[in-house]
Amino acid sequence: MRTIAELLRWRAQRHPNLAAVLYEGRTQTYAELDASSSTLAAALIIQLGLEPGDRVAILDKNCAAYLELLFALDKAGLVAAPLNWRLTPHEVRLIIDDVKPKLIVTGAEFKQHGISAGVRTLNFGELPRGGMDPHRDVDGAVTWQFSTSGTTGLPKGAMLTGWNVLNTGLCLALEMPEIREGGPSLVCMPMFHLGGAGWAMWSMQEGATLVVVREIVPQSLLDTIVEQKIETALLVPSVMLFLTELPAARTSDFSNFKHITYGTAPISPDLLKRCIDIFKCRFTQIYGLTETAGPFTALTFEHHVGERLLSCGRPMFGGRARAVGPNGSDVPVGEVGEIVYQGENLMQGYWGRQKATSDAIREGWFHTGDAGYIDADGFIFIKDRIKDMIVTGSENVYPAEVEAVLAAHPDIVELAVIGVPDVKWGEAVKAVVVKRDGTNLTEQALLDWARDKLAGYKRPRSVDFMDKLPRNASGKLLKRTLRETYWQGYERRVN
16 A cells, blocks of 8 residues: 555554654654554544544644644544634635645644634644544545645635655655665744645655754754764755844754755855755755645755756656746747656645646646746756745745735735745745825835734735736736736746
8 A cells, every 4th residue: 555654554563663754852662653643544544533534624733743643634534624723713714715625633822822713623632532544545545635825815725635745755755865764854844835745744654753943043954964863864954044044054964964855945046055065964955835745856965066956856766847838839958938847756636626736737737826947968057937936934925816815905006926035045035015195104004014914924024105007908917017026136936
């Protein structure tokens, strides 16, 4: 069987005493994690009456219990639907309305988040126990459903099977042999992202010991890396920046670091060179989307030279990528088109959205919405976005969603939200506003007004005011023209 539940069973049988997870001073072996997740899986069925295919939403920061629940849900034939804890309660409720879970599991600090919407809600400490492994996991069944917002601002649930997830891990193992049995692997990215939950599974496929960090606090994270002798990690550029800016980074012992995988957002060459100098290990850049169960390309360390520093690498084993024009035909080598992907880690589709699925997956090829070119050697270079999505600190922000909120301000006539270069976050959210005549709306007033209406990473970092927004002859807003002012001098229009 090709499920994450079977992965854990296999590891527990082969290496029962190998440390699987280290969290806040407590270690669980693979055998212990297998046994505890089985009793939880049985209780979800017997005591809570959950049926195969039911969705279970999870709202918490990283913890060992989160991982245990992911395995338990798969063993019970249930679908995990992780929720972004950084969202406001209102935003979380919108996703819950879409997911329609039969159960919500929260961390203690989120118990009073006000998101239940009539759905049974338990915190991790209240989950029942009892029974044997139900073996309900089915090869090809959906195991994870991650919310990835569309350009309309409405959430879409990307449905991933166990094989989607495991196939990505097998491909990564070919690129990164440093992930090994018993080797400490850092899990610091949030588990509501594939960068967290996915990295945990991919590391466990190789028998690594997960060192789980609840949330990222730069100095504490650096201390963990040194004290736990971390060998492998998946980091995003903003976290790499935070770490390298710490004075202790220049004197700390990183000699155990063997490999850093980075991705989910583009990186500047200067930051990458600084990281190579400080951490002195191998680096691999990855590129992919939630819909592709994480990365499908890899830029290995030997190719971190010259112009290829701007590449996200080549497709990993079994994956195929093309650059196509509007008619779906391949564009010439070196010419910019939309990057499309085909491979075994491609999602099953969007939950409850047949049209969105058929729009995204056409004739077996997933359309990423990213514009780029592929050189003669197969290296992919992402140049711009076909969609308007902003990536800030590895979080996806969709301008239409932010615009819909800000447009409710009574002093605003029209506005546009765009991504602009930011040294810390890669991109920052900027609002360009046309205000009503006779009003005195200020930047700070608008930022304050939006504070309780949008998650922190979605809120504009700055506001510019204009007399009118650029439009074409038919009245369509020209966001590309608007962005040009802020991106002059940047070769790569995603920072």
